[in-house]
Amino acid sequence: MGAKSQSAKTYPVPIDYFIGKLRAVGTAGLNVALKSENPMPNGVWFRIHHGTTFTSWGEKITVTLTDLGGSTAVDILSECGMPTQMVDWGKNASNVRVLFDYLEKGMVAEPQAAAPTASPAFCPSCGYKLPAGARFCPVCGNKIQ
Numbered sequence: 001m002g003a004k005s006q007s008a009k010t011y012p013v014p015i016d017y018f019i020g021k022l023r024a025v026g027t028a029g030l031n032v033a034l035k036s037e038n039p040m041p042n043g044v045w046f047r048i049h050h051g052t053t054f055t056s057w058g059e060k061i062t063v064t065l066t067d068l069g070g071s072t073a074v075d076i077l078s079e080c081g082m083p084t085q086m087v088d089w090g091k092n093a094s095n096v097r098v099l100f101d102y103l104e105k106g107m108v109a110e111p112q113a114a115a116p117t118a119s120p121a122f123c124p125s126c127g128y129k130l131p132a133g134a135r136f137c138p139v140c141g142n143k144i145q
Contacts, residue, residue, distance in 0.1 A: 005092035008075040009100065010139065012128045013107060015043060015067040018074060021103050022046045022063060028102055032061070043067050050078075050095055059095055074103065104140075 011018075025048060026034045036047040048061040059078050066073040076099050078092040107127040122129055125142035134144055 003092055004077060004079040005096050006075070006077040007096050007100070008073060010068065010071055010073045011107075012071045012139070014070060015065050015072045017107070018065050018072055018103060019044060022048075022065075025099075025102065030098060030102060040064075040066075043073075048099075050091075059092060061095055061099065063099065074100075076100065 023034065023037070025032055025046075032048050032050050034046060035049050038045050038047070043064065043066040045062060045064040048063060050059040050061060059080055061079075062077045064073075064075040064077075066075075076096045078095040080092065104125060107125075123137040123140060123142055123144065125137060125140050128137055128139040130137060130144065136143055
């Protein structure tokens with residue numbers, strides 16, 4: 001069994017946001033290609049391929065989106081393209097981080113009308129609605145300015 005890396009996060013964002021982002025992942029400059037989109041009873045999963053590079057024989061990436069009724073669970077698994085490859089030099093973990101960064105970039109939060117000294121109504125990193133006076137996001141751990 002080859003090397004792999006997996007991580008999961010839950011976002012207070014509808015599943016349609018992530019579906020749109022993943023359908024456009026091949027044009028995002030990440031050196032990946034969307035290979036398939038597959039429906040599930042409670043969501044959808046995508047197969048993405050990362051091409052061969054100097055440091056890798058390529059990776060198979062599976063992104064599973066689960067609809068939680070207004071929130072979305074996102075699970076990303078990156079596996080080496082060759083099943084016998086035992087060392088990935090950190091490439092699989094890097095793929096997972098890059099895809100989460102891509103999915104989180106541009107997450108739209110509702111406009112806020114808070115005073116400059118109050119904490120923002122939504123986390124600027126993941127879009128989660130913050131409790132009053134929050135100093136850290138309870139979902140992604142981002143420090144709130």
